[in-house]
C-alpha cells in the first residue's frame with residue numbers, strides 16, 4: 233500500500249460508505265474505506281429495520297453483515313483506523329493514528345455526531361482539547377488529563393494516557409461498566425458539562441465538581457467533521473452539499489447522515505451511490521498522478 237494513491241477514499245463504513253465503496257469497485261476504481269469501529273455500531277443496535285426495501289424484518293446487525301459481505305466481495309481496501317485529519321493538495325493526504333494515506337478524491341460518510349459538543353470544546357481545540365491520545369498524548373506527559381468517552385475504545389486511550397500522564401480521569405458515557413484500569417486512572421461517574429481555561433484548558437466542569445486538568449480527550453464514534461477537514465462548509469451543523477453530493481472543497485463529496493436529515497438507511501445508501509458517481513466524474517477531469 234506504501235506509495236499508493238487511491239482513486240477514492242471513503243471515511244466511514246456505515247450504509248453510505250459501503251454503498252459508495254461497492255459501486256466504486258464495480259466501476260473499477262481503487263477504493264479504500266476507513267472504519268475505526270464495527271461497521272456502523274449505531275445501526276447494529278437496531279432491533280428491527282422494516283423500511284429498507286427488499287429486506288423486510290431484518291435486524292440492524294443482520295443488515296450490516298449483509299452490506300459488509302457484499303462490499304467485501306468486491307475487494308475494496310478496508311483500513312480499520314480512524315481518520316483524524318484530511319489535508320487537501322494535489323492529492324489528498326489522510327492522517328490516522330497509524331500512518332498517512334493518499335487519495336485523489338474523498339467521500340465523507342462519517343454519520344452524525346450524536347452528542348452535543350461541550351461548552352468550550354471548540355474554543356480549546358488544539359489548546360488542550362484532543363480527539364486522539366496516540367497523536368497528542370505526548371504533549372501531556374506527567375500532566376493531568378480527562379478522557380470523556382462515548383465508546384469502549386476510550387478505555388484503551390485512557391490506559392495509554394495512564395502510562396504517560398500523572399493522573400487520568402476517565403468519564404465513560406456508555407452503559408457498560410468500564411474495565412479495571414491502572415492505579416493512576418480514576419473512573420468518574422459525573423456528567424461532564426464544560427471545558428474551561430484561559431489560553432489553554434485548565435479544568436473540566438462536571439455536574440459534581442471542577443476537575444483541574446491540562447487536557448481533555450473526547451472519544452466519540454464520529455468527530456465533528458469540520459475538525460477533520462478544515463475549511464469544510466457546513467449548513468446548520470451538517471455538511472453543505474450540492475445535488476451531486478459535492479462539498480465546497482473540490483474532490484470532496486459527502487453522503488449519509490453527515491449531510492442531514494432524514495437519518496435513514498435508504499437515504500444514506502442512495503447518497504453514497506450519487507457521491508461515488510460524482511467522484512468518478514471528477515476523477516475523469518483530472519490527470520492521474522504518477523505513483524511514487
Ligand SMILES: Cc1cc2nc3c(=O)[nH]c(=O)nc-3n(C[C@H](O)[C@H](O)[C@H](O)COP(=O)(O)OP(=O)(O)OC[C@H]3O[C@@H](n4cnc5c(N)ncnc54)[C@H](O)[C@@H]3O)c2cc1C
Pocket residue numbers: 243244245246247248249266267268269270271272273274275277278279280281282283284313314315316341342343344453454455460487488489490494495496497498500
Ligand atoms: C437504534 C437505531 C435504530 C435505527 N433504525 C432505523 C431504521 O429502522 N430504518 C432506517 O432507515 N434507519 C434507522 N436508523 C438510522 C440509520 O442507522 C442511519 O440513518 C444510518 O446508519 C446512516 O448511515 P451512515 O453511513 O450515514 O452513517 P453511520 O451508520 O453512522 O456510519 C458512519 C460510520 O463512520 C465511522 N466513522 C466516523 N468517523 C470516522 C473516522 N473519522 N474515521 C473512520 N471511521 C469513521 C463510524 O464508526 C461509523 O461506522 C436507526 C438508528 C438507530 C441509532
